[in-house]
Amino acid sequence: MKAVDIERAVARLAAEVADRARAEGSERGLAIVGIRRGGVHLAGRLRKRLAKLLDHEPPLGTVDIALYRDDLDEKGAVPVVGPTDVRFPVDGKTIVLVDDVLYTGRTVRAALDELVDFGRPRRVWLLVLVDRGGRELPIAPDFVGERLSVLPQEDVQVRLTEGGAAEDQVIVTRRTP
Amino acid sequence: MIGRHRHCLGLADYSPEDIVEVLDLAVSMKEVLKRPIKKVPSLRGKSVVNLFFEASTRTRSSFEVAAKVLSADSLNWTASTSSVSKGETLIDTVKNLEAMRPDVLVIRHSAGGAPALVAQRVDCSVISAGDGSHEHPSQGLLDCFTLREKLGSLVGRTVTIVGDITHSRVARSDLYGLARLGARTRVCGPPTMIPPGIEALGPTVHTDLKEAVAGVDAVIMLRIQHERIGDPLIPGTREYSRLWGLNARKAEEWLSPTCLIMHPGPINRGVELEPEVADGPRSVILDQVENGVAVRMALLYLLAGGPEAANEAKA
Amino acid sequence: MSSLLFIEGGRVIDPGAGIDGTRTVVIRDGIVAEVAEHVERPREARAIDARGKWVTPGFIDLHVHLREPGQEYKETVATGAAAAVAGGFTAVCAMPNTRPVNDNASVTALVASRAAEAGLARVYPVGCISKGSAGEELAEYGELKEAGCVALSDDGKPVPSAALMRRALEYARAFGLPLTVHEEDLSLVGKGVMHEGAVSTRLGLTGIPGAAEEVMVLRDLALAELTGGRLHIAHLSTRGAVRAVREAKGRGLKVTAEVTPHHLSLCDEDLALSGYSTDFKVNPPLRALEDVHACREALSDGTIDAIATDHAPHSLVEKELEFDLAANGIVGLETAVAVCLDLVRGGVLTERRFVEALSAGPAKVFGLPGGRLVRGAPADLTLLDPAAPWVVEPERFRSKARNTPWKGRRLVGRCTHTIVGGRVVHGEGRADR
Numbered sequence: 001m002k003a004v005d006i007e008r009a010v011a012r013l014a015a016e017v018a019d020r021a022r023a024e025g026s027e028r029g030l031a032i033v034g035i036r037r038g039g040v041h042l043a044g045r046l047r048k049r050l051a052k053l054l055d056h057e058p059p060l061g062t063v064d065i066a067l068y069r070d071d072l073d074e075k076g077a078v079p080v081v082g083p084t085d086v087r088f089p090v091d092g093k094t095i096v097l098v099d100d101v102l103y104t105g106r107t108v109r110a111a112l113d114e115l116v117d118f119g120r121p122r123r124v125w126l127l128v129l130v131d132r133g134g135r136e137l138p139i140a141p142d143f144v145g146e147r148l149s150v151l152p153q154e155d156v157q158v159r160l161t162e163g164g165a166a167e168d169q170v171i172v173t174r175r176t177p
Numbered sequence: 178m179i180g181r182h183r184h185c186l187g188l189a190d191y192s193p194e195d196i197v198e199v200l201d202l203a204v205s206m207k208e209v210l211k212r213p214i215k216k217v218p219s220l221r222g223k224s225v226v227n228l229f230f231e232a233s234t235r236t237r238s239s240f241e242v243a244a245k246v247l248s249a250d251s252l253n254w255t256a257s258t259s260s261v262s263k264g265e266t267l268i269d270t271v272k273n274l275e276a277m278r279p280d281v282l283v284i285r286h287s288a289g290g291a292p293a294l295v296a297q298r299v300d301c302s303v304i305s306a307g308d309g310s311h312e313h314p315s316q317g318l319l320d321c322f323t324l325r326e327k328l329g330s331l332v333g334r335t336v337t338i339v340g341d342i343t344h345s346r347v348a349r350s351d352l353y354g355l356a357r358l359g360a361r362t363r364v365c366g367p368p369t370m371i372p373p374g375i376e377a378l379g380p381t382v383h384t385d386l387k388e389a390v391a392g393v394d395a396v397i398m399l400r401i402q403h404e405r406i407g408d409p410l411i412p413g414t415r416e417y418s419r420l421w422g423l424n425a426r427k428a429e430e431w432l433s434p435t436c437l438i439m440h441p442g443p444i445n446r447g448v449e450l451e452p453e454v455a456d457g458p459r460s461v462i463l464d465q466v467e468n469g470v471a472v473r474m475a476l477l478y479l480l481a482g483g484p485e486a487a488n489e490a491k492a
Numbered sequence: 493m494s495s496l497l498f499i500e501g502g503r504v505i506d507p508g509a510g511i512d513g514t515r516t517v518v519i520r521d522g523i524v525a526e527v528a529e530h531v532e533r534p535r536e537a538r539a540i541d542a543r544g545k546w547v548t549p550g551f552i553d554l555h556v557h558l559r560e561p562g563q564e565y566k567e568t569v570a571t572g573a574a575a576a577v578a579g580g581f582t583a584v585c586a587m588p589n590t591r592p593v594n595d596n597a598s599v600t601a602l603v604a605s606r607a608a609e610a611g612l613a614r615v616y617p618v619g620c621i622s623k624g625s626a627g628e629e630l631a632e633y634g635e636l637k638e639a640g641c642v643a644l645s646d647d648g649k650p651v652p653s654a655a656l657m658r659r660a661l662e663y664a665r666a667f668g669l670p671l672t673v674h675e676e677d678l679s680l681v682g683k684g685v686m687h688e689g690a691v692s693t694r695l696g697l698t699g700i701p702g703a704a705e706e707v708m709v710l711r712d713l714a715l716a717e718l719t720g721g722r723l724h725i726a727h728l729s730t731r732g733a734v735r736a737v738r739e740a741k742g743r744g745l746k747v748t749a750e751v752t753p754h755h756l757s758l759c760d761e762d763l764a765l766s767g768y769s770t771d772f773k774v775n776p777p778l779r780a781l782e783d784v785h786a787c788r789e790a791l792s793d794g795t796i797d798a799i800a801t802d803h804a805p806h807s808l809v810e811k812e813l814e815f816d817l818a819a820n821g822i823v824g825l826e827t828a829v830a831v832c833l834d835l836v837r838g839g840v841l842t843e844r845r846f847v848e849a850l851s852a853g854p855a856k857v858f859g860l861p862g863g864r865l866v867r868g869a870p871a872d873l874t875l876l877d878p879a880a881p882w883v884v885e886p887e888r889f890r891s892k893a894r895n896t897p898w899k900g901r902r903l904v905g906r907c908t909h910t911i912v913g914g915r916v917v918h919g920e921g922r923a924d925r
Contacts, residue, residue: 045376067247081202084208309696372693377694
């Protein structure tokens, strides 16, 4: 995916979210939560576009899932914990949970666990830029930018300009054995 | 990184990076404590045993809460040292507990070096919750956390510790921690309560309280024991509180307006601190207690990774 | 078995006789027959090849705890005597703080008879200064002397009452018995478990100031002067006490002193490095480096007369505990020679002084036989290889106890043969023809 594809995808995703929210009457109750670290900048971009589409700025939060991982023992070195920042009330909100790449689904599971520790949302929609398949848990996205077919030994990375990249890119690399 | 330490027995062993790592992690842990649901699943299935040979409700509860917020199981084992006279030694007690496969042993003991003795003989991680007059590392860390939270960087800041330095493990841990973070330190108390060679840990030594607290960024007041049988170090608490206690007037006249007042607790109200000072505007004593849980969560999280984690971290 | 034993080719160091050179020592029927440069060896004589070794008068340890009667699980007279000869000691003085204490003839006789049964090192019993070692009444020195005691001590404890100490020094004069005293002021010691100083501050352990020893030494020096009694200071450890003894001797006072190998080589920093190891817990405690230097100097210049190990065996029950609770004591018989040879190698002691401090010095202090290779005297000799490297494995000690700070360390120098009354009671390899 090149920069122009990514921009087009984000625009389309934002429109889809806005449409669905209006259809359900929940445009006032929207909130966006990005999963650290890949989902953070994407969530910010999405929010800007939604602000224009909805005439108001939905609240934005960030969750770090390190404390919710299910693989602490296997991972070896204890993972670095980053900041979780959810300052708005979660109860009754329609949360758009945002991540850059959806793969096994474990990250999303951890993020869901953390989210419900903050309160009881009305519903949670999952929005991802790239779905590379390979699910290990029954998690399905509600909004997808692009479906990519890649091999298990390949890595998918999303680089955005907010994160310091020269231009937006989705990069597929083969892991060296 | 402190992952390379299997145990937490004292801040003397920690580098500045180690200390910063714990404090940074404690920031995230503190955020968890502010949530409506104060629980994260990180240490689910792990067990923490609190082995306290000295009575202590506050430190023990702090470790207990810390373990539970992290979803670990917490077991308390309290013993008076008289169980030793009943024939069971420290080693025997610990071996019995080890059979229950704890992941972390938190030990408080009246003999310096006791946690080290235990650490040599068990497979799990050991955290010292205070051993004799040696160290109380989690207290040192939470004091540094509180100061850093309120003052920002501690480089070039000055902190004075007042009280019975000789018998204070908190003082030693504070001195090590503050030195690692770049702060300057002073100790103050009656000459009988200043141990030989304390300068090697960094502080300048003062007997005059007014001079010791002039212009400093924080004062840590220590609790003094009412009496020490057989070896009285001071004539009594009356003279001590006159010369080394802090009341509202001294606080107003001698301390800078932004100077913080701290105390590891429990406070001998009226001896080292008057109530108005303990509850006054400069006091961050309650913050210390809150931060204690966050710091202990950070320690448990970092050490419950196990020896494999420590080895990985080294690689 | 021939009654003739030749020790050939060794470097004989006998400071008392002014000998330091290659000699042959001839032992006949358990007596020293000759010490000469060239002696024709008859065919029937047994021989020990002592080339590369030192041959000295048998080492004497003025201060050991053999724990029998009463605490045989820690050590017995037999195992202690075995440890002694393994370490090169032909004679040891057994301290009276057994259970019951040695304040009467029957305990003295028990110790003596156990030693005779073992047939290894000579064991000279030391009797109590006070009845029950309680520090209140004088023990019966006449009875103790008759039973075989060579000195008096309440070791393990000081004599708290100056008045009692005075009477003890006076009364003992009638029997020619020296008093060997454990000097510490108990109120200054308090609950201390190590030397008071920068290290105790760092470790958070209660300290014992050097002044606790100095204060009592000064007291007893004054009492020795008052009474003309024979005062011997056990395990001297502080620079203050060293200074006091040197000054007193300079004035002509008849006082003697001993020092342990550990106080000559280890200091409180070593305890810190060991990580609270109770194998470093001893009384008097390991002191500061300046105290160690003061003791070395004092031994070298004669202020201190003898090296004595204060061999103090303990079992795991007493030692595998928190530092505060562990018993005080280090076993020293089997490591003394190597540890003290280090001082020779380090230029602190001459070879002659080393030998003297382990043989002639102690003999003179308590008026014991030995300390010199005198023609006609019982043949007590120590043969040692000063260059032999070995690793300290406490499991292989002859002593029952394992509490040594040198565990696992590589030391240099060890005794190869110990000869008591002409019998080789400890020896590597057989005597060759």
